[in-house]
């Protein structure tokens with residue numbers, strides 16, 4: 001079954017090609033060193049990306065161009081095509097139709113060990129990582145949500161494994177939207193969403209400026225507005241990730257079709273061993289800087 005999954009833009013191709021290159025380099029470098037190499041895709045989609053090219057009407061001497069539907073590989077299929085292959089692949093997605101599509105994808109690879117888990121990524125990762133022994137295993141995890149779905153406690157669990165390299169797509173657009181310019185619109189729900197993602201309330205002091213003036217009658221005039229731009233928010237996220245993971249590479253900023261910064265793609269390494277950091281950094285930097 002094919003569930004159409006339309007998402008992304010040109011940056012999506014870049015994002016997927018960066019991750020694909022890392023996955024190939026990862027299994028090539030570690031194949032002979034570890035008994036098991038895993039790939040965990042916590043927002044796996046369907047294995048496919050549908051791109052609709054709109055019909056273009058005939059104009060002047062140019063003929064009409066019919067609507068065209070193009071299908072490109074999504075992260076799940078990309079991971080299954082990696083050579084040398086991963087020993088175990090875990091796909092997670094909240095949406096039933098996407099899990100059905102992932103099960104159909106699994107059926108195309110009958111000799112491979114592939115799990116499809118339906119549910120919220122935070123809960124599914126918690127269940128998967130709980131009480132797992134990581135000796136002899138290494139993994140790459142891809143966190144590719146549409147928005148601000150990844151909770152800080154989930155990152156803490158990933159970090160605690162000391163075995164997972166994580167590619168994390170951070171929604172700058174989501175943070176920018178939730179952190180309203182005018183704090184009057186910063187509802188408790190918005191505050192909670194940002195805090196859940198960043199694992200601290202410190203973002204509010206860092207992103208907002210409070211100007212308190214007291215007049216002669218002792219009355220207080222408080223102006224309070226957001227001073228952080230997208231770059232400052234990205235910097236804050238980087239600082240938070242660096243406070244948790246032994247190594248975080250400088251991110252790759254991804255833009256929307258209208259050139260607005262929309263996401264930042266981070267690579268964070270949970271293994272504190274200098275050898276592991278050295279290898280992941282070498283591969284990651286090479287890939288991130290080359291494009």
Ligand SMILES: C[S@@+](CC[C@H](N)C(=O)[O-])C[C@H]1O[C@@H](n2cnc3c(N)ncnc32)[C@H](O)[C@@H]1O
Pocket residue numbers: 007016042043044045046047048049073074075076092093094095098119120121122144145146149
């Ligand atoms: C940007 S798409 C992922 C695309 C995929 N990586 C690919 O390349 O094909 C995000 C996916 O996350 C799923 N999703 C949304 N919220 C989720 C959640 N809380 N937990 C798990 N999956 C979720 C959506 O159903 C969607 O398939």
